[in-house]
Amino acid sequence: MKNQFTLGINKPCSEDFNQFTPTNSGGFCGSCEKNVIDFTKMNSKEIISYFKNNDSKKTCGRFKKHQLKTYSETTYLHKKQSLIGELALTIISLFIPNTANAQKCKQPTEIVIQKNKKLKLKSHNKEVTIKGFVKDESGPLPGVSVLLKGTTIGTETDFDGNFEFPKQLKKGDILIFSFVGMKTEEVIITDKNFTSKKKIDVTIKSEACILMGEVAIKKTYSSKRK
Template sequence: MKSKFTLEINKPCSEKFSGFKKTELGGFCGSCQKEVIDFTGWSSQEIINYFNNNSNQKTCGRFNDYQLGSYVEPTKPNRLNYFKGIGVACLSLFSFGISNAQKENTPTEIVAQKLKNQKNTKPQNTFVVKGVVSDEAGPLPGVSIHLQGTTIGTETNFDGEYEFPRQLKKGDVLIFSFVGMDSKKIIVENKETAATILMNVTLESYLCVIAGEVSIKKPFKSKKSFWKKKFKNEK
């Protein structure tokens, strides 16, 4: 059965979270003498798991505004459909292999094509790009960095540091993105023609962050639904 509930904060807290004493899950508010759990970096599934396991206790939390609202436990995938999908994928790969074998070029054509590509390729100076990504509070872990127009990318580590996985050239564009932050596009330059260049980036938040005691609302169940379910189980 799906688990469904709605999270709300009816009375937002006016205390500054940055002034709280740090705890394992967030910070301790000296005003109300409670731990405020910082949910801003949690995924939807992590939030669902937490409130399913702690539904009987009061929770003070800090959320991005988009995290407040309704949550529904995702349904488990159908195993039969899963195995059907594998069968279709295997059949597709088999057909693809046959098709490629029929269209394969002759050795002479392959050599000629390689020579043509080498002739048209001009050598370009490439270099390593690395640095630190921060926000107003300091180094920011988990920032996504990818090369525009490709799927090549990386993420910042716990200290906000990154090193792009492949060497770049002048004019390449890196996109820095993080949930709740304005993305940044930066054109790569290498004015000093160094083998490694440092590119430190600061991201700015655009989300409203709300903290306070969490109100959990679950769907109303009528007595009629209760007796209907009970009668069905007794049968």
């Protein structure tokens, strides 16, 4: 069963997309007489759906540079299954006796991030665990590098754009968010401008690098079950 596919453009086209005849899905190129699909306004889920439903035909497309990457066809299914599992556990927990006097585990402090905004740390905490969510104009952005400035310590966002930094951070630390084809962003850890535990998005803007041409698709298959 297919697990992943990687999109690329081996020979970028030099035609002007703005001169194409508009269509419902993009524009019609008079030179090669093909409809060019405009993927620049699609999110990851929509791109996966398109290529899953158009698996057998060649596609000419227009992409932002960071959209030419590896996609997983099973991620959203797993996400739904996870939600169902969480719901089942919640229902089961209603029938379990209250154990308020049981041993309690100390939960890490959660801090969320917003572009160009600083984070507030509770005064009694010297170090905290940082979690967050990163997106671009089209939706969640997987594979974003999250690095502690001045070190080699870091992590990456998962397929849904979420991350948890592997090291607890303190006031004054700086996180650097970077991704190929996107502008690098920095967030300073401070004790100001944070009033809620509600998650706030980090939005990374594209450097407006657009590629167009025939789409090359490389598929990856899972090994057969024993």
